Amino acid sequence: MSEAKREGQDAVLGEFDLIERFFSRPAGAARSRGDVILGIGDDAALLQMPANAQLVAAVDTLVEGRHFPIGSDARSIGHRALAVNLSDLAAMGALPCWATLALTMPSANGDWLRQFSAGLLDLADAHGVALVGGDTTRGPLTISVQLLGQVAPGAALRRSGASPGDLLAVTGSLGDAGAGLALIDGSCATEQRAHAEQLIRRFEFPTPRVQFGLAACGIASAAMDLSDGLVGDLPRLALASGLAARVDVDRLPLSPAIRAVAPPAQARDWALAAGDDYELLIAVAPHRFADLQAVAGKLDLGLTEIGDLRAGRGVTWILNGRDFAPTVQGYDHFR
Amino acid sequence: MSEAKREGQDAVLGEFDLIERFFSRPAGAARSRGDVILGIGDDAALLQMPANAQLVAAVDTLVEGRHFPIGSDARSIGHRALAVNLSDLAAMGALPCWATLALTMPSANGDWLRQFSAGLLDLADAHGVALVGGDTTRGPLTISVQLLGQVAPGAALRRSGASPGDLLAVTGSLGDAGAGLALIDGSCATEQRAHAEQLIRRFEFPTPRVQFGLAACGIASAAMDLSDGLVGDLPRLALASGLAARVDVDRLPLSPAIRAVAPPAQARDWALAAGDDYELLIAVAPHRFADLQAVAGKLDLGLTEIGDLRAGRGVTWILNGRDFAPTVQGYDHFR
Numbered sequence: 001m002s003e004a005k006r007e008g009q010d011a012v013l014g015e016f017d018l019i020e021r022f023f024s025r026p027a028g029a030a031r032s033r034g035d036v037i038l039g040i041g042d043d044a045a046l047l048q049m050p051a052n053a054q055l056v057a058a059v060d061t062l063v064e065g066r067h068f069p070i071g072s073d074a075r076s077i078g079h080r081a082l083a084v085n086l087s088d089l090a091a092m093g094a095l096p097c098w099a100t101l102a103l104t105m106p107s108a109n110g111d112w113l114r115q116f117s118a119g120l121l122d123l124a125d126a127h128g129v130a131l132v133g134g135d136t137t138r139g140p141l142t143i144s145v146q147l148l149g150q151v152a153p154g155a156a157l158r159r160s161g162a163s164p165g166d167l168l169a170v171t172g173s174l175g176d177a178g179a180g181l182a183l184i185d186g187s188c189a190t191e192q193r194a195h196a197e198q199l200i201r202r203f204e205f206p207t208p209r210v211q212f213g214l215a216a217c218g219i220a221s222a223a224m225d226l227s228d229g230l231v232g233d234l235p236r237l238a239l240a241s242g243l244a245a246r247v248d249v250d251r252l253p254l255s256p257a258i259r260a261v262a263p264p265a266q267a268r269d270w271a272l273a274a275g276d277d278y279e280l281l282i283a284v285a286p287h288r289f290a291d292l293q294a295v296a297g298k299l300d301l302g303l304t305e306i307g308d309l310r311a312g313r314g315v316t317w318i319l320n321g322r323d324f325a326p327t328v329q330g331y332d333h334f335r
Numbered sequence: 336m337s338e339a340k341r342e343g344q345d346a347v348l349g350e351f352d353l354i355e356r357f358f359s360r361p362a363g364a365a366r367s368r369g370d371v372i373l374g375i376g377d378d379a380a381l382l383q384m385p386a387n388a389q390l391v392a393a394v395d396t397l398v399e400g401r402h403f404p405i406g407s408d409a410r411s412i413g414h415r416a417l418a419v420n421l422s423d424l425a426a427m428g429a430l431p432c433w434a435t436l437a438l439t440m441p442s443a444n445g446d447w448l449r450q451f452s453a454g455l456l457d458l459a460d461a462h463g464v465a466l467v468g469g470d471t472t473r474g475p476l477t478i479s480v481q482l483l484g485q486v487a488p489g490a491a492l493r494r495s496g497a498s499p500g501d502l503l504a505v506t507g508s509l510g511d512a513g514a515g516l517a518l519i520d521g522s523c524a525t526e527q528r529a530h531a532e533q534l535i536r537r538f539e540f541p542t543p544r545v546q547f548g549l550a551a552c553g554i555a556s557a558a559m560d561l562s563d564g565l566v567g568d569l570p571r572l573a574l575a576s577g578l579a580a581r582v583d584v585d586r587l588p589l590s591p592a593i594r595a596v597a598p599p600a601q602a603r604d605w606a607l608a609a610g611d612d613y614e615l616l617i618a619v620a621p622h623r624f625a626d627l628q629a630v631a632g633k634l635d636l637g638l639t640e641i642g643d644l645r646a647g648r649g650v651t652w653i654l655n656g657r658d659f660a661p662t663v664q665g666y667d668h669f670r
Contacts, residue, residue, distance in 0.1 A: 044393035055483075057468055059437050133394055135394050140477070144394075225378055
């Protein structure tokens with residue numbers, strides 16, 4: 001390859017430059033963490049856990065063409081790769097601390113890597129998370145982030161913690177990311193440009209509810225994040241808690257944007273089944289619901305009661321006062 | 336799909352069955368760890384760190400067609416996916432404890448998954464490691480394992496710890512996995528079947544030097560694992576320690592098997608440049624070398640002095656008493 005071509009491609013970079021060049025922050029940087037004893041550049045990272053905390057570990061993978069359209073903005077891919085894991089920690093009520101990155105990509109393109117790392121690191125900075133290790137390999141674009149965090153002993157929110165009589169609530173609004181993806185892939189079109197941009201942004205740059213999850217510890221009885229859609233995820237929370245769930249579909253929180261771009265039945269289907277919103281599904285005792293609303297209010301975040309849990313099994317969906325069988329399914333890679 | 340066909344394929348499994356079905360161990364199983372507060376099945380795992388230990392985190396990815404031939408034995412793929420990470424922790428002198436798995440695969444085939452999980456979990460059991468979380472996605476076969484471990488404060492072996500005058504040593508023998516891969520892909524052939532099987536096994540089921548790494552803490556001054564070949568890896572250790580390295584290529588430890596299947600120059604090239612042996616490269620002060628040999632002896636593991644470190648930069652290779660420029664390169668995905 002000619003030197004000019006190399007320059008044009010921002011160089012075909014060696015594997016061992018990549019992580020250090022695009023993902024390292026200088027030691028002592030304003031955003032560095034004092035508990036990172038040894039970060040990127042050795043065989044493994046060394047981290048200092050505080051006394052009296054439990055370690056929380058999550059891993060999630062994004063595959064091109066599955067979790068995001070081919071040719072997506074690299075900054076969005078980087079953001080989402082971390083956001084989906086932040087959402088898992090939010091659902092545990094845990095404080096995110098350190099991440100490692102396994103990045104498989106077809107080639108080492110400097111422009112792409114700059115955008116990707118900016119998307120990932122900007123979100124990491126916003127949550128005080130340090131990227132402490134990584135592995136880059138050549139292959140079809142696949143990104144796995146492993147996120148480590150901390151929670152006070154016994155304080156973590158589990159899917160299994162709900163009791164009969166608990167209310168079910170969700171943060172924010174549902175279906176926006178599904179609408180955004182439909183706008184991106186062209187299966188939905190609208191003249192309402194501002195609304196469309198807002199919905200696409202919900203897909204491309206989801207906001208994990210980390211602060212809410214942290215504040216919900218000690219108030220909520222159970223939590224999980226809605227990554228695969230309510231119809232896919234709620235049965236798992238109900239099963240883990242050994243309870244039946246009942247949801248008033250009319251109460252699912254829909255944003256003004258989704259109402260503006262789609263007819264009610266379509267908006268409802270997205271709210272029920274589209275993943276990628278990364279809102280939290282919460283179970284909470286009725287007498288603690290006001291406390292949880294206060295938490296949400298302080299964070300300027302919506303919190304909507306959508307149903308309840310009771311003895312039994314399965315999920316009952318109610319629409320206009322009648323039983324309703326959703327025709328849409330939650331996202332499952334292998335069904 | 337007919338029920339018969341389902342049975343024949345061992346069912347096309349839903350994503351949410353996979354990790355629990357193939358990778359979960361029953362709570363309270365003999366091999367379970369008491370420090371896993373919450374394992375597979377929630378948004379994240381909850382783990383109890385001991386007081387007075389530092390957390391060690393590594394991540395490594397295997398991509399089909401890059402790190403192993405297409406159609407490889409699934410048991411070997413599972414073994415290697417964990418082994419490469421165990422080797423990273425061995426190089427830190429850390430005790431491996433918990434792993435998470437990000438498994439991307441084209442389809443959910445029960446037979447394949449049974450073999451893959453057996454390979455991974457057998458090695459996990461052998462090292463007392465618990466698999467505490469995972470994510471399965473559909474896509475080209477790509478496996479990332481994140482491994483978490485523990486090390487006493489200040490005890491970790493780093494690449495940067497070597498001093499001028501330190502000896503360089505390697506565990507075991509070098510080049511065997513490279514020879515094994517050449518035998519698999521047909522670029523090397525031999526009549527010596529027992530030797531060939533031994534070399535192929537070194538590629539397919541590498542033995543990470545975890546016990547040696549643990550015992551080398553407090554004796555060795557620096558360490559790294561040889562995953563990309565000595566010519567690729569040694570310059571990184573030398574650079575991290577701010578030193579020059581000198582290696583007597585004649586001293587590289589070659590197994591009887593590699594000597595039997597290949598002419599000396601070919602065996603030497605594999606020993607220099609083929610990755611995948613997952614032996615450890617160690618720097619040690621001369622007066623501590625006997626202690627390190629005693630450690631190796633107890634583990635029935637070879638330990639060979641191959642050179643030394645001194646003030647300066649770069650690596651000098653000596654063959655038959657003369658400077659030698661290796662014509663082979665260490666493995667780099669993006670060069």
